[in-house]
Every structure is written in C-alpha cells, then in structure tokens.
Amino acid sequence: MPVPMIEAVEVAKTFRVRARRGGLRRARTAVRAVDGVSFAIEPGEFVGYLGPNGAGKSTTIKMLTGILTATSGSLRVCGLDPSRRRGALARRIGVVFGQRTTLWWDLPLRDSLALVRRMYRVEPAAHRARLAELTALLELAPFLDTPVRQLSLGQRMRGDLAAALLHDPELLVLDEPTIGLDVVSKATVRGFLERTNAERGTTILLTTHDLGDIERLCRRVMIIDHGRLAYDGGLDGLRRTVAADRMLVVELARPGPRIVLADGETGAGPIEAERVEGPRQWLRLPRAANAAAVVAALARDHEVRDIALRETGIEEVLAGLYRGDHAYWCSGRPVAP
C-alpha cells in the first residue's frame, strides 16, 4: 500500500485568545480552530477543501505546511512531520496563497523565479526546461521582465503558480487561488491545475469559496465546519445528495395556514412547509418523496395557482451546511471516496 501524501490523525489546534474586558483585566479563552480532524490524501488526488470563513481551513493548511504547530494529533506530509521538518518539506511541496504573493514585490518576475531556483536548488538545465514549459502553459512571456508590483492580479497569480511549481513538487497546496480573478484568468488557472494534476501526477489540495473551482477540478471534497470535518467524499456523492433535495414552491389562491402533508401523501414521511410568505409556501422534498403524489395532494386540498419544482444547487446545500442546518444535509456521510 502506498504511503499517503498527507495523513492527519485527530489533528487539533487551539489558540489562546486574550479578550479585553474593560481596563487592564483580560480574559483568556482557548479557541479550538481545528478540533480533531482526520483524513488521508493519496498521491495523485485532487482534493477540494471547503468551509465557511473561520471554519479552520487556513489553520489546517498552515499546519500542513509547517507554519503552525499542531496542538495535538499526528500529522505527516510526504512522510515528514511538517513543523519539525519545515525546511525539508518546503523543498517537496509548493504553496500558493491567493491573498498574498510569494514573489518579491520589487523584483521582475524573471528575477523572482531565478531566486526561487537558487532557494530550491534546482539545476540550471532543469530550471530552463521547466521555466520554458511553465511560461508556455501560463502565458508568462509578456510580463516576465515586469516588476511584480506592477502585475495585474491575474498575472501575479500565474507568476505565483510558476514559482510554486518550478521545483516540481509532489504536493501543491493552494489557499484560495482564484480569489478576485476574472473569468478568463480563472479559466487559465483551472486549466493549468487540471493539466498539472493529470500530466505530472502532482497531488493538489485546494481551498476555495468558488464552487466553480470545485465542480471543474475536484474529484473529492472535504468540508470543514467549526473545526471538524463535516463531509469527506466524492464530488459525485455530494451531487447525489444535492439532486435528492428539491424545493417545491406553491402559490395558493389566497394566504392560508402552513401546509402539512401526511406520511401517506409524500411517500417519504410527513412534510411541513419550511417557509410561508403570503400565498406562497416552500416545501422541501427529500430524495424518496414522490413529487407527483405531493402535487396531486396539494391540488386536491388547496386552490393552487402555480407550482414550481426547483433542484437545490450545490451552493444552497453548502450554505445550509455552513449554517449548521444538518437536517438539510444527507443523513449518511460518505467516509472514503
């Protein structure tokens, strides 16, 4: 059995936060940013790491790259303990932060990349070949001699990707790589990541709030919420649960009481309208519900003016999950892809 690229067992990170409580008194509280997360990522996987702001995504990424030391649990990346072997690990992984550049602000991109070559001790010949390849793939040629501070966000991100991949790492960790990018730049970045994963076999772990990234790229998704893994499984599984939930919007002739359907009328337990707005009511139909039977029952008991059946988007399901609305969520949680 191959060694996992990343192996996390019950990893936790606690921050001590000092809150001001009037005057000089300070209250110390411990915040568990990551609260016992376990997962394994095999070589060659492309994994999306999702979660609302403050859920612990960035903290996890920082522990994986050795920036932060885990409070408890065991963590192995490329077979190394990240915080103890940060330098050795840095040679084997590439890291891109969407929010801040890893390039040198005042240096032309070409010089930045040359400096990266020296830092990672890449052979000059290998560097030239790799740089030529990355220049072609990421279309870097027009701005190779421009100082980084003058680059547009899209150009800078492509430069950052080149810098992270020059030393041909086994693992690429991306923290919100498409944040703030326009449609064209996003497409370039996504296409590039897809090729890197497919052709070089580079394992990629990416955090994002952009579900387009996830749908286009990730075969596996991990969702973290309140410091715990809420979902870890294939994107297909996520889609299936999404498809299962449908929303039925009924517009009645006049405002009425909240609609309640009995077990026999739905084929999937009783259903109560979850939102009432004047004559309109929203009913959530679970996977097993028979939409035709529900519509028939509604038409029989009420004077219905209009009916619309909506598939729930991946975005809505995630929003429900982020809100902690777990009833919204599938009951069974896939464990492994």
Place this chain on the structure above:
Amino acid sequence: MYGLLTWTWTRAAAQYPVSMALLALSTAVFSALDAAAIALLFTRADRIAGFGVDEVLFLYGTSALSFTLSDILLGNTERLGHHVREGTLDVVLVRPVSPLVQIAAEEFSPRRFGKLIPAVAVLAVALARADVAWTPGRAAMVPLMVTCGAVIFGALWVLAAAVQLVLVESHGATKTLTYGGAFLTQYPMTMFARDFVRTATFVVPLAFVNWQPALYVLGRPDPLGLPGAARFASPAVAAALCAVAAAAWRTGLRHYRSTGS
C-alpha cells in the same frame, strides 16, 4: 544563501543609483554627528570618569563598529514584527531557507555600509592616538573584541526577533534592547550607576562587547574588581548568547500564531 539574497536586493536597489548614494551619505553624516558629540563633550571636560578622550573614542569606535556590523547583517530582523502583523511571514516560512536569513537579507541595500564609515574613522583615530603599550595580545584583542561584539549584538537581534514572534507589538521593546545597548557601550561604564553596570554585565552581557576587553587593551584595572579572566570571556559570552538566541528563536517559531485567512 545570505549572499545571494543580498546581491539580488542590491541589484534591485541599484536601479536608483542617485538615491542610493544620497542615502548612504546621509547615513554616514548622521553617525558621524554621534562621534562629534563625544568630541564636543570633551571640550568641556578633559576626562569622563577617569577616561581620556582617546580612550572614550576607542570605546565608541569598537562598540560602533561591532554594532554596525551586526546591524548590516541582521538589523533588518526588526522588521519581523511587521511581517507577523501583515501575515507575510507565512510566505517566508514555506520557503526552504531559514526565515532569519530571508528577513535579514530582505531589501538589503549597500547604503547600509555607509554606517561603517564613521565607526571605522573613529576607531582609526582612537588607535592612532591612544596611549597603549601594544603587545601582540593587545593587538589581537582589538579585532577579536569587535568580532565578539558583533556576534553579541547579532545574538541580541535574533533574541529580539524571537520575542517579536510571540509579542507582535514589541517593536518598541526591541529597540531599547539593541539601540539602547549600543548607546550604553559607547561610554565608559563607570559613568553609569554601579548597580546598573552589574546588571548590564551579568544580565545583558553587553559589557563584554567592549568594556572588559577594552580594559585589557588599555591596561586598566576593573573598577568592579572582576577577576582578570573576565576580560577574555567575550568569546564565551558571545557563544552562550548565541545558544540562548538560537533556542529562543526556535521556541518563538513553534509558538508563532500566524494571522487570519
């Protein structure tokens, strides 16, 4: 690696040669004013705490040279707090080069060498004029004390950087430790209160930067009556401080908390 990084930054700085030259010049002028202030002091009093002007210039010159060397090499580490606040330290930490080296070399500019000019000049004048019975031991002591002094100041920079990792807002505290230390060693220690000197000798071993070795070079008894061996303890003190600084730095990195997002 340090050399490579500084060279890259030098090339970046060299894009603006006039500003680089002017900045170097202004740095040199400001440092020279310091030495002039000492000379001025002696126009009012021939001796400060029993030390003549040449001897004080010797103290000033060795200390300034030590400090300047450490400042050129490591002074930039005081920007660490800024990196912590901005979150840019994360970027530094994912590169396979010591974060200390990366930050110390960052935005390196040859104008930092401007600070060397007055220090070297003062030391040269002091050495030429001082009434010292030169022996091989005393001659060898001068470069040794400058080197050890630079290492001690360097260790203090690192120590201060380690503190900054934990206490982000400590920028001011750091300055007291290093710049304050540089000021202290530029005057004969007997000028300051006795207890304070004891603290300085034992707690912040700055006295070993130049005071103790200077006593040897100038052939003077120690007003505190420390054993003669103390005058040769500078390398040991430097080594010990380095060990402390290295340990503190490693601990600091392990306790680094990063910033949001």
